Amino acid sequence: MITPRIEDYLEELFLIESTGREVTVTDLADRLKITKGTVTATVQKLVELELVKHERYGNLHLTDAGRQKGMTVFHRHEGFRAFFHEMLGLDRDHSSEMACSMEHYVDTVTEERLYALLEFFRRARAEHQPWVDEIFLAIEKPILLVPVPLTLCEPKSQGVILRITADEVLRKRITDMGFVAGAEVELVSIENEIYTCSVARHVRYLPLNEAATIWIQQPSRA
Numbered sequence: 001m002i003t004p005r006i007e008d009y010l011e012e013l014f015l016i017e018s019t020g021r022e023v024t025v026t027d028l029a030d031r032l033k034i035t036k037g038t039v040t041a042t043v044q045k046l047v048e049l050e051l052v053k054h055e056r057y058g059n060l061h062l063t064d065a066g067r068q069k070g071m072t073v074f075h076r077h078e079g080f081r082a083f084f085h086e087m088l089g090l091d092r093d094h095s096s097e098m099a100c101s102m103e104h105y106v107d108t109v110t111e112e113r114l115y116a117l118l119e120f121f122r123r124a125r126a127e128h129q130p131w132v133d134e135i136f137l138a139i140e141k142p143i144l145l146v147p148v149p150l151t152l153c154e155p156k157s158q159g160v161i162l163r164i165t166a167d168e169v170l171r172k173r174i175t176d177m178g179f180v181a182g183a184e185v186e187l188v189s190i191e192n193e194i195y196t197c198s199v200a201r202h203v204r205y206l207p208l209n210e211a212a213t214i215w216i217q218q219p220s221r222a
Contacts, residue, residue, distance in 0.1 A: 002049065004104035007073045008032070009042055010051060013062050014070030023060040076103040076111055083118055089136060148218070150187055150195055150211040158186045159216035161199075166213035177204050179214050 012031050016023045029039045043060065046052035051066030062070060080099035084090045090098070106114075125132045147162045161183045164171050178200035179185065188196040188203070195211040197204050206214075 002051075002069065006042065006046065006049075006051075007069065007104055009039075009046060010062070010066055010070035011073040011077065012070075013052065013060060014067060014074055017062060017067070017070075025060065028060065073103055076106055079111065079115055079118065080106075083114060087118065087121055087135075088139060147215040150185075150197070150206070150214045150216065151208060153187045153216070153218070155187055155189050157216075157218060158184065159218040160184055161214060162217050163215045164213055165215065166210070170210065170213065174206075174210060174213065178202055179204070185214070185216060 009028070009032070012028060013023055016027060016031065021027075025036055025039050025043060028043075029036045032039065043052060043054055046066065047054050051063055051069065053061045053063060077096075077099045080102050081092075081095045084095035084098050085092055088095075121132070149165075153159070161179060161181055163181060164174055164179065166174055179197075183199055186198040188198055190196070193208040195206040195208070197206060197211075
């Protein structure tokens, strides 16, 4: 089984190989900042998986399968790093850290679409499309994109209802009171687990179990 840790080894071996240098267990331990003993044990697994060739006390060499896998992981790392740096404006070090945490868990379809989106963005930036600058201005503004239930809102909070997660019977009761998707709602106060809300120009009183089923999108904090 090829684990994320094994993929890290293959990526590192691929990067060292691409410099034209020979690779030893010591080199790999230094690059990965781990002990030679740990590297030796993992290298043995790589040999068993026919991803690496290793003569006793000799250099390490990727097999064709190991080289292909190492390139795939490296390619994903670079794709994610570029996405976070170029599209989200994160610094290079942070972008690389984020890429490391995600590169092992991406399927091929997601990877291909990420690259397509990144290439589209690069072309637009090269063409000085005005919406590219608008994107960078927009992502600098803090905004709450994740809906939250009323039970996690503070009094005086306002927002737009995105969904109701109650079962069918309770949903009908709640929607009959005006709590429907798209409606604006304000949480006026909370007292003794009763949520006083203003919705559709009416004041409504909800017990905690009902308030927990109403999810709202709060406005930007900008």
